[in-house]
Amino acid sequence: MSKPIFETAALVGTGVIGRSWARVFVRGGCRVRLYDPDPGQARRALHWFHEDVALDVREGFVTRADEALWRDRVTVHDDMRDALKGAGYVQESGPERLDLKRAIYEAMDRTAEPGAILASSTSALDVNEFAGAVPGAWRCITAHPVNPPHIVPLVEIQSSAATKPEVQEKTIAFLTHCGQKPVVLKRYINGFLLNRIQAAVVREAFHLAESGVADAEAIDSAIKDGLALRWAFIGNFGTNHLNAPKGIAQYFARFADAYRSMIGDLRNEPPAFDKDTLGRIAREIGMGESEEEVKRLSQWRDRMILRLKALKKDHPRP
Numbered sequence: 303m304s305k306p307i308f309e310t311a312a313l314v315g316t317g318v319i320g321r322s323w324a325r326v327f328v329r330g331g332c333r334v335r336l337y338d339p340d341p342g343q344a345r346r347a348l349h350w351f352h353e354d355v356a357l358d359v360r361e362g363f364v365t366r367a368d369e370a371l372w373r374d375r376v377t378v379h380d381d382m383r384d385a386l387k388g389a390g391y392v393q394e395s396g397p398e399r400l401d402l403k404r405a406i407y408e409a410m411d412r413t414a415e416p417g418a419i420l421a422s423s424t425s426a427l428d429v430n431e432f433a434g435a436v437p438g439a440w441r442c443i444t445a446h447p448v449n450p451p452h453i454v455p456l457v458e459i460q461s462s463a464a465t466k467p468e469v470q471e472k473t474i475a476f477l478t479h480c481g482q483k484p485v486v487l488k489r490y491i492n493g494f495l496l497n498r499i500q501a502a503v504v505r506e507a508f509h510l511a512e513s514g515v516a517d518a519e520a521i522d523s524a525i526k527d528g529l530a531l532r533w534a535f536i537g538n539f540g541t542n543h544l545n546a547p548k549g550i551a552q553y554f555a556r557f558a559d560a561y562r563s564m565i566g567d568l569r570n571e572p573p574a575f576d577k578d579t580l581g582r583i584a585r586e587i588g589m590g591e592s593e594e595e596v597k598r599l600s601q602w603r604d605r606m607i608l609r610l611k612a613l614k615k616d617h618p619r620p
C-alpha cells in the first residue's frame with residue numbers, strides 16, 4: 303500500500319465507532335493515537351482492537367504479517383494534547399450531543415497540530431452548529447461513518463460554510479486511501495442520506511408489521527432476499543433503471559401511477575417503538591436479545607459483509 307497522506311491519526315472518543323475507526327486508519331498505514339476522557343474506555347477499545355484483528359486472522363481476512371505490523375501502531379493517551387501530538391487527521395467520535403460536540407471541538411481546535419483536520423463522526427448534527435464558531439472552523443468537517451466503519455465503507459461528508467475546500471478534498475483522499483467510500487452532501491439535512499433512507503424503510507417496515515400484513519421475518523425477507531440483493535450492486539436508482547428494457551424513464555412511464563398510489567398510502571406518523579411490538583419483532587425474526595447473541599450475530603454479519611465486499615471488488619460494474 304502507498305503511504306497515507308497522514309502518517310498519524312488521532313481518535314477522540316473510543317466507543318463503538320471510535321474503536322472501529324482505529325482499524326480503518328491502521329489499514330491505511332497510519333499510527334493511531336486513542337484518547338477518551340474515560341481512560342478505561344480507551345484501554346477497552348485497544349483490547350477490542352487486538353481481539354477483533356485476531357479473529358480476522360483466524361478467519362483469513364487479515365494476514366499474520368499485518369497483525370504483527372499493527373501490534374504497536376495503536377496507542378492509548380490519557381491527555382488530549384498528548385493524543386493529538388503529530389496527528390494530521392483527528393476523528394471525533396464523542397457523544398451525540400450538541401453541547402458536548404461544541405466543547406470537544408473547542409478543546410480539539412486549541413490542542414491539535416496547526417494544520418490538522420478535525421473530522422466528526424456525528425450522525426445527525428450540523429458541523430456549522432458545533433464547529434462553525436471555533437477559530438479553526440476552516441479545518442472542521444463531518445465524516446459520518448456507518449457502523450462499523452472498518453466493515454461498511456460509506457462515509458458521508460459535510461463541510462461547513464467555513465470549511466476550506468482543500469480540507470474536504472484531503473479528507474476524501476485520505477478516507478478513500480484507507481478503504482472507505484466518501485460521498486459529499488451539498489448542504490446539511492437532518493440524518494444525512496443513509497439515515498433518511500433508513501428512516502423511510504423503518505417507517506414502512508413497522509407499519510406493515512403493526513398492521514398485521516405479514517410477520518417481521520417476511521418483511522425482512524422482502525429486503526434481504528429481494529431488494530437488498532440488487533441494492534448492494536446497483537442502488538435504488540440503478541434498480542429502477544434496470545427494471546425496464548429502456549431504463550428509468552420507461553420504468554416510471556409504466557409504474558409512476560402505482561408509486562403515486564403507494565406513496566399516498568404511506569403512514570405519516572412515526573411508529574410508537576413500544577416494548578411489546580419490539581419484543582414480538584425480535585421473536586419473529588428469531589434473534590435472541592442477550593448481549594452474547596447480539597455479539598455472535600454481529601460477528602457473523604461483519605464477516606459476511608467482508609465476503610460481499612470482496613465479491614464486489616473482484617467483479618466491478620461492467
Ligand SMILES: NC(=O)c1ccc[n+]([C@@H]2O[C@H](COP(=O)([O-])OP(=O)(O)OC[C@H]3O[C@@H](n4cnc5c(N)ncnc54)[C@H](O)[C@@H]3O)[C@@H](O)[C@H]2O)c1
Nearest residue numbers: 315316317318319340343395396397398423424425447449
Ligand atoms: N453507533 C452507531 O451506530 C453510530 C454510527 C455512526 C455514527 N455514530 C456517531 O458516532 C459518535 C459516537 O457514537 P458511539 O456509538 O461510538 O457512542 P459510544 O457511547 O459508544 O462512545 C462515545 C465515547 O465518547 C466518550 N466521551 C464522553 N465524553 C467525551 C468527551 N467530552 N470528549 C471525548 N469523548 C467523550 C465516551 O467515554 C465514549 O467512549 C456519535 O456522534 C454518534 O452519533 C454512531
